[in-house]
Amino acid sequence: MKYRIVALGTLATALLALGSLGSGCGTREARTAQNPPPRLYQMSELAKAMEDMYQANIAFRDALNQGFGVDSIPDFFYTIHTAKPTTGKETDALYHAMADVFIEKMEAVVRQPIEMQPAAFNEMVDACVACHQQKCQGPIPRINKLRVTETGSR
Numbered sequence: 001m002k003y004r005i006v007a008l009g010t011l012a013t014a015l016l017a018l019g020s021l022g023s024g025c026g027t028r029e030a031r032t033a034q035n036p037p038p039r040l041y042q043m044s045e046l047a048k049a050m051e052d053m054y055q056a057n058i059a060f061r062d063a064l065n066q067g068f069g070v071d072s073i074p075d076f077f078y079t080i081h082t083a084k085p086t087t088g089k090e091t092d093a094l095y096h097a098m099a100d101v102f103i104e105k106m107e108a109v110v111r112q113p114i115e116m117q118p119a120a121f122n123e124m125v126d127a128c129v130a131c132h133q134q135k136c137q138g139p140i141p142r143i144n145k146l147r148v149t150e151t152g153s154r
């Protein structure tokens with residue numbers, strides 16, 4: 001296991017974080033649901049909004065898996081258009097176009113009757129992944145875990 005070194009302690013983790021992991025888009029093994037990204041680097045406003053969105057969507061996923069609906073979208077989701085990204089990452093026209101698609105999908109979840117929400121929610125997750133494939137591949141395995149699994153009939 002090549003990256004076993006992270007288990008040796010925070011120093012090794014810090015060195016990895018300051019090196020290739022810097023932006024939070026890295027693909028190293030250290031970034032998994034069990035072992036979230038090291039927080040020793042300064043997170044950008046956008047990275048922070050993304051992490052918060054990730055956490056909020058875990059709560060939505062769990063609610064949907066239990067048969068509850070999602071009735072509103074937290075306001076900060078809309079800050080993905082304006083939050084400042086990590087230096088060197090740009091929120092260009094493609095980014096904003098994909099952010100619009102994502103917001104539309106998220107709004108579509110809320111508009112659905114409860115029984116349609118799981119499928120709509122998973123389409124929203126597809127929109128997270130679509131942008132990440134272009135802009136920030138590292139978190140994709142974590143994002144895929146947001147999918148609702150209980151999409152059968154209720």
Ligand code: HEC
Pocket residue numbers: 023024025037043044045046047048050051053054057084085086089095096098099100102124125127128129131132135136139142143
């Ligand atoms: C329009 C493009 C786009 C969409 C849509 C998008 N992201 Fe991101 N995401 C990014 C970019 C760009 C970054 C890197 C931000 C930075 O480094 O400043 C990022 C970073 C992240 C990170 C890593 C933050 C860190 O540094 O620790 C996570 C986790 C994340 N996004 C989750 C999500 C989730 C979950 C969704 C959907 C609910 C989502 N993203 C939707 C573009 C997007």
